[in-house]
Amino acid sequence: MTIDLFRSQAGKILNPVALLLKRSNVTANNLSLISLFFAISAAVTFYYSKSNPMYLLLAGFLVLLSSFTDALDGTLARITCTTGLRGDFLDHVIDRYCDTFILCAIFFAGYVPWEIGIIAITGVLLTSYLGTQAQAVKLGRYYGGILGRADRLVLIILASIATAFYSQEIFYYSILGWSIVIIAITSHITAIQRIHHIWHKL
Numbered sequence: 001m002t003i004d005l006f007r008s009q010a011g012k013i014l015n016p017v018a019l020l021l022k023r024s025n026v027t028a029n030n031l032s033l034i035s036l037f038f039a040i041s042a043a044v045t046f047y048y049s050k051s052n053p054m055y056l057l058l059a060g061f062l063v064l065l066s067s068f069t070d071a072l073d074g075t076l077a078r079i080t081c082t083t084g085l086r087g088d089f090l091d092h093v094i095d096r097y098c099d100t101f102i103l104c105a106i107f108f109a110g111y112v113p114w115e116i117g118i119i120a121i122t123g124v125l126l127t128s129y130l131g132t133q134a135q136a137v138k139l140g141r142y143y144g145g146i147l148g149r150a151d152r153l154v155l156i157i158l159a160s161i162a163t164a165f166y167s168q169e170i171f172y173y174s175i176l177g178w179s180i181v182i183i184a185i186t187s188h189i190t191a192i193q194r195i196h197h198i199w200h201k202l
Contacts, residue, residue, distance in 0.1 A: 014072055015079070017072060017075075018072060018075040018079045021072070021076055022076065022079055022080055028073040028074070028080070028082055028083075028091075029073070029087060029090055031069045031070075032070070032087075032090050032094045035066045035069040035070040035073065035094060035098060036066075036094045036098060038063075038065040038066035039066040039097070039098035039101050040101055041062050042059045042060075042062035042063045042066060042101075042102055043101040043102055043104065043105035045058050045059040046105040046106050046109055046160075049109060050109045050110055050111070053163060053164050053167040055164075056160040056161070056163050057160070057161060057164045060156070060157045060158075060160035060161050060164075063102060063157050063160070066098055067150070067153045070091070070098070073087075073091060092128075095149070096125065096128060099121075099125070099128070099149070099152075100121060103117060103121050103124065103183075106156075106176065106180055107120070107180060111173065111177040112173060112177045116181060117180065119184040119188075120180050120181075120184035120187060123183070123185075123186075123187025123188040123190075124152065124187045126187070126188070126191040127145065127147075127187050127190045128149065130191055130194040130198065131143060131194065133198065134198050134201075137198070137202065139201050139202070142194060142197060144194060145189070145190030145191070145193040145194050146186050146189050146190050146193065147187060148190070152183055152187070155179050155183065156176075156179060156183075159175050159176045159178070160176055162175045162176075163175045163176040
């Protein structure tokens, strides 16, 4: 939720880049697919990072690139007047795949037990579903709650960088592992907050 408050400021960076891409005939859907490519690349890097923590620097950078291109696709669609249901649908589908690939890779690599990983993924998917469900029941897309997608990705990026330089475990888990624990807890809190908000509005 915290990072979402800076959406307007992010436009100062996204708009000029989107204008450059417009001249290159890059489409918003192209950017969505590029975002997926970066997420898959990050997932592969996370998976092999357990044997070499410095891989986490690359993984964090790839998550950053995936996040940036994901934010950029909507900006480009607005600038080129190509917003539409198909693009919105593709964007949401790819976002869910990106989330799943990244989180699965982290717990498959052994940073947290699979039980915690499953709790984290179900919380993340439920949170995202409730955001779009608000839109489905005519309340508009809802980004509220303690930990939105942007916050979650920033947490993973920062935790990856920190773990690259300090890979020792702290009470059973590394810094990256604890970030997944935090996501597992806060994503379900966010889901409950969104359920409450939508129910109240209805």
